Amino acid sequence: MSETDSNLARLEVAADWFEQRAVGVVDEVEFDRWLRDPRNMEAWLAICDSDATIEPLRIARKILKEMDGITQARTAANDDKAMRRGGPEKLKQVTKPGRGALNRRRLFVILTGAVTAGLVGTGALVANAKQSIETGVGERRQIALPDGSKLDVNTDSKVLWRFGAAKHEVWLERGEAALVASKVKRPITVKAEGWAVIALTEGQYNLRRQGDALSVTVLHGDAEVTTAVGKVKSVHMGDAVVMENAGLQIHPVASSELQKATLWRTGQLAFDGVTLAQAVEEYNRYLITKITIRDKSLGNIRLLATGPWSTDDPKEFLDTLAASFNVKVTRSASGEYVISKFL
Structure with a gap:
């Protein structure tokens, strides 16, 4: 395979990755492995940097696919005629490629250029889309x-x-x-x-x-x-x-805010100098089963240097809260965690 053919092949693969990412079906491990090759990275950046590459590639592939279907249908028809007229020897003569046959990859290059120039196909360019x-x-x-x-x-x-x-x-x-x-x-x-x-x-x-x-x-x-x-x-x-x-x-x-800005990436939370109401609001971002404060005055409790807590399960946080303050934590009929005062 020539260097030009190799580069085109990489561009085609890069375009496929681009389309997969657009619909969220990418195998990230495989993509990272493919991207480690500097030549693949160059092809990927070329695809992403171009405002008019993806759609031409897509249309060119579609045209080639349609042409392949037409060619296969014609070949089948010619084969049938050849067999009727002259048997296997005639079939060989008919199916042998002519000297003017166009290399498929060269045709791909021509079609891509034609689409980019607006000569073939229509449609919105997606490389410039979000x-x-x-x-x-x-x-x-x-x-x-x-x-x-x-x-x-x-x-x-x-x-x-x-x-x-x-x-x-x-x-x-x-x-x-x-x-x-x-x-x-x-x-x-x-x-x-x-x-x-x-x-x-x-x-x-x-x-x-x-x-x-x-x-x-x-x-x-x-x-x-x-x-x-x-x-x-x-x-x-x-x-x-x-x-x-x-x-x-x-x-x-503040250092506590810097910590909070990095802890979530490890699945953790920490609270320092915030009210219970603020802590619950933050925790609920991560929870399908929410935490509620029944007695609103409890929301003013100030938490100092607490955590880290798991974002997946608030049980340890709530147990510590109940042990440290005059509160109790129960579960509602719908499963919510309810913080209230001891009577």
Whole structure:
């Protein structure tokens, strides 16, 4: 196989991976193994960076498939005629390829170029469309972005991204996610309404959306914030930027908050300096069977340096709560955990 044929084959495989990721049916282990080959990584980035590659590849494959079907039907018809007219010897003459026969892979190249130029086929280009990953309550998922960066997506969250030739963009629609940017060839822009957070270096970032507010905590590395009027502000390791409709704030993050921003990736929670109501609200993000506070005054209890607790099962947290304060924990008929006062 020539180098050109080999490169085209890799592009076809990369296009298949792209389509699989678009519908969420990727074998991540196999994909990572395939991506370790630098030549495959180059093909993958070429597919992801192109605004007009995926659809031409898809249409070209479809056309070739249809042509294969037509060719097979014609071959079968010719074989039948040859057998009737001259037997096996005549069949050999008919089925022998002509000198003008076109190599299938060369035809693929021609068709792809024709589609890209708008000469064959129609349809929306999907390389410039957003892709997404979503989790349910209590679920966490990891995924590799087209440039090799990693996304760790927390419970009940949705992240979208678009990696084109000019820029790489990420949107956090809801929930929380950690972004590990490594060996990035261009900045990753985290989009928010009216704002843009641009990760300029390799690093780790925690993204969280609460209502209209989007916060980005810099765990390692640096970032820059570009405001709606073009003003640029620097954000460094240990800082958080909070963006919402009312404005933008940059502030250093307490060690307990930094811990919270990393613990969830190991399936744990910790609380320090928050009220019981705030702790329960946070815990319920991970639980299908929720925790409720029957006596609202209990919500003002302040928790100091508690945890870590498992996000999967609140039993140890609730047992410790009952032993430390004048409260009891029961289960309702629907299975909810109910925190109330001792009478």
